[in-house]
Amino acid sequence: MLYWLLYQKLYLYFRPFRIFRYLTFRTAFASLTALLIALVIGPFVIEKLREFQIGQYIREEGPKAHQKKAGTPTMGGVLICIAIVLPTLLWADLSNPFVWLVMFSAVAFGAIGFADDYIKVVHRRNLGLTARAKLAYQFLAAAVIAVVLVVMDLHGSYSTRLMVPFIKFFRPRLAIPGLTHVPHLGILAFLPFIGFVMLLIVLTSNAVNLTDGLDGLAIGCTIIAAGALTVLTYVSGHVTFADYLELQRMPLVSEVTVFCGSMTGASIGFLWYNAHPAEIFMGDVGSLALGGALATIAVVIKQELLLPFIGGVFYLEALSVILQVGSYKLRGGKRIFRMAPLHHHFELLGWSESKVIARFWIAALVFALFALTTLKLR
DSSP states (O other), X not given: OHIIIIIIITTTTOGGGGGGGOHHHHHHHHHHHHHHHHHHHXXXXXXXXXXXXXXXXXXXXXXXGGGGGTTOBOOTHHHHHHHHHHHHHHHSOTTOHHHHHHHHHHHHHHHHHHHHXXXXXXXXXXXXXXXXXXXXXXXXXXXXXXXXXXXXXXXXXXXXXXXXXXXXXXXXBOSOTTOTXXXXXXXXXXXXXXXXXXXXXXXXXXXXXXXXXXXXXXHHHHHHHHHHHHHHHHHHHOHHHHHHTTOOOOGGGGGHHHHHHHHHHHHHHHHHHHSSSOSOOOHHHHHHHHHHHHXXXXXXXTOGGGHHHHTHHHHHHHHXXXXXXXHHHHTTTOOSSSSSSHHHHHHHTTOOHHHHHHHHHHHHHHHHHHHHHTTTOO
C-alpha cells in the first residue's frame, strides 16, 4: 500500500520517495513495522485473552513441571498473523501474485489452527479438531497453493522444476512424463508436483506445531528459519546473485522478501512475550500459520529440498514423534524416547527447560547456516 502510494503515485512529485523502490529498504522497514506492532499490541492481546479466559490446557501425561503453565493465555498466534500481514500489506508490491500466495498460506493455516484452538477453549480440553478433519483442511489449503503454482507454471511465471542441493544442473520436473504439454490434461499432468507440495506444506506445518511445546522454542527456531529464507528469497530474485550462485532466477519472487522480513520481525516481537516464563502461547493458530508460510516460501523460491535443513529442528521433532508412534505400535508398546516430541525427552533426562530451548536454538542456527552454505556447494 505504501509502495503503491509513495513510489508509484507520488514519486514523480517528490523524488526522495524513490527510496521505496528498493527491496532492501522495504524489507527492513517491514521487519521493524512487524516488530513494533507485536510489541505494542502484545499487552492488549494478552489482556483480552485473559479477559475471555482463553488459557492453555496441559496434558496430564506431559512433564509434571508443565502443569504450572495451565491457564497461560494461548491463541497468541493471532498476534503473529496480524504482525505479519499488516506490514506486508503496507510495504510489499501488492500486484505481485507470490505475495498474495504466501499471505494466503499463513492466513489459511492460521484459520485452521484458530478453529482447533477455539474448540479446545470452548470444551476446556487439550483436543480440538479431530485429526482427520484437521489434516483434511490442511491438505485442502495446500492443494489450493499447489494448483495456483501449476497454473502459474503453465503461464510461464513459475517453474515446477526442483533445485537439488549440491548438484549444479540436475533439475527434475515433477510432472507426468510426456503429458506435460497435452492440452486436455492441463493441471492433471502435474499431479506428482501437486502431491509433493501438499505433503511438504502439511508436514512442515505440523512439524512446527509439534515443536511448540516449550516457552520460546518454536518461535525462536522460526526466527532463524525465517531469517535464512529472507536471504534465500532475496538472492533468488536478484539477477547478479542468482547468476553467481547458479540459482533458478524468478524476478517476481524477490517481492516475497518483504513477507519474510515481516515474519522475522513478528516472530522477534512475539518472542518478547513468549520467552521463558511465557506470558502467552502461540497455540495452533500461530504454529500452523508459521509452518505453512515457511513451507510455501520454500516452494515458491525453489528451495523445497533445502527446507529440511532450513527448519532442521522442526523436522527432527516430527521425526521423533513418527518413530515413537511406529515403535510403540510395531514393537508391542516399546518406546524409543522417554517422551515425544524430542524436547520432552531431554526434559525427562534432567535438562532444564531453558537449557533445552537454548540448545535447540543453537541446533536450528547450525542447520540454517549449513543450508546457506549449500548455495555455493554445487
